[in-house]
Amino acid sequence: MSKDRFSRQSFLGPDSEARIARCTVGVVGLGGGGSHIVQQLAHIGFQRFVIYDGDVVEDSNLNRLVGATSVDVAAEFTKLYVAKRMIFGLQPHAWVRGFAGRWQDNPEPLRECQIVFGCVDSYQGRHELEVSCRRYMMHYIDIGMDVHGENPPVIGGQVILSSPGGLCMRCMGFLTDEKMTEEAKRYGKAGARPQVVWANGVLASTAVGLAVDLVTGWTGRPLPNVYLSYDGNKGTVKESATLRHLNLAACPHYSEGDVGDPVPVEL
C-alpha cells in the first residue's frame, strides 16, 4: 500500500491504518445501506470482511445500490458479487468471506467479526443479529430508514450502536414486543420499504464514522450508548430523545454470563 493512500486520514492516529486492517467487519444486507457501508469501509482501509446477502440485483435496486450497474441487472449478478467487486477494486488483498444467503444459515463466520453492521429490514432480523452479537461479543451497529405518511412524506431513520456490556436496542426503546408482534402478524415481512440513496448514504456514513471511532478511538470519547435519529426532511441527525431521557445504568436484557454457544440444561 502506498504511503499516500491514507495520508488524508492520518489524524485518526499513528497506528490507525494497522488497527483498521486488523479489524474484521461483518455486513449483513448488501442493499441500499450495506452497499454504501462496504464501499466506505474498503476506501478507509478495512481488509477483513464477512458479508451476507442472498439477493440478485434487480432494476428496482438501481436507484440506491452503490456500485451496481444496468449490466449487473441484465447479468443477474448477486448483490454479494457487486460488494465483492467493490471491495477488491479498492483493496485487492482483502480477505473476504461472502455468503449469498441468510447469515442464520452460516452463522459461524460472522462470529469472527469485532464489528457487525446490520442493514436488514425487519425488527425480528435486527433482534436476531443483536442476540448473536451479544452472545459472541461483537459491537453491533444497526441502520435503517423508512418513509411515513403523505403531504409531505417524512423520511426517518436510525443508527444504533449496541455494544457488549452497554444498553441494547430494547433498552433504547427501538425494539419492542409490540413492533415484533405486529411484524409477525404480517408473516415476518417488513414489506417493500421506500429507500432512497441519499438517506441511506447519511445513515451509512454515520455508522461507518462510529465504527472508525470504535477501532481507532480517535475522538478520545469513552464508549457511548448511541441511538441517533435521522430526520430526512430537515436533514438532521440527532441523539434520540428516548436515549436522552433514558434512566438506565445497565442493560437488564443481556447479562455478562450469557455468552458462547448455548449449553443444554439438565432437567
Place this chain on the structure above:
Amino acid sequence: MTVEIRMTGSQYDQIHRDLARPHPFAAERIGFVFGRTGSLANGGKLVLLTRYHSIPDEQYVEDETVGARIGGDALTWAMQAVYHGRPAREGIFHVHVHPHKGKTGMSLIDRHEIPKLMPGFQSVGREAAHGIIILSRDHGAGWVWFPSCKEPAAAHGVSVIGKPLGIFEVGVGR
C-alpha cells in the same frame, strides 16, 4: 484451528486496574477470569470471558523465587468456582500482567509453574476450556486447554471489544 480470546472493554480495564495494585509483599498480582466457548467456522473456537475474580491479599504466599505465588485457599476457591460453573461449561483462566508494552508471552517460570494448574481444573470442569492469559500493558496472549486436551492451543489473538478496539494478534497465520 483458529482460537481467539475475547473480553469486553470494561473487563479488560477491571483486570488491568486490579492487577496493577501493589501487594504487601508479592512483586505482582494474579487473577482468575472465567470464560465460555463459542464455535467458529472450520472448528475454530472463541473463548468469551464472563467475569473476573480478584485474589485477596491474604491468599498469596511469600516466595521470593517467583513474582507472585497464590496459596491453597485461592486454589480451593478456584476449584470450587470451576465446580459451580460446570452446568454452564464455564472454565477458568489464570491471568497476570507483564509490565512492558508490546507482544508478550509466558516466561520460563510461567511455563514451568502455571500449566501445572490445568489438570486440576480439567478434572473438576471436564467439559469447559481452561487456560492462561498474559497481558502486557497494551497487548496480550493466551493458551487454552480444551476439554480432554492435554496440550494447550495457543490463541491466535486476544480481542478487547471496547473503545478503542484492542486486537492483539500473536503472529499465528489466520
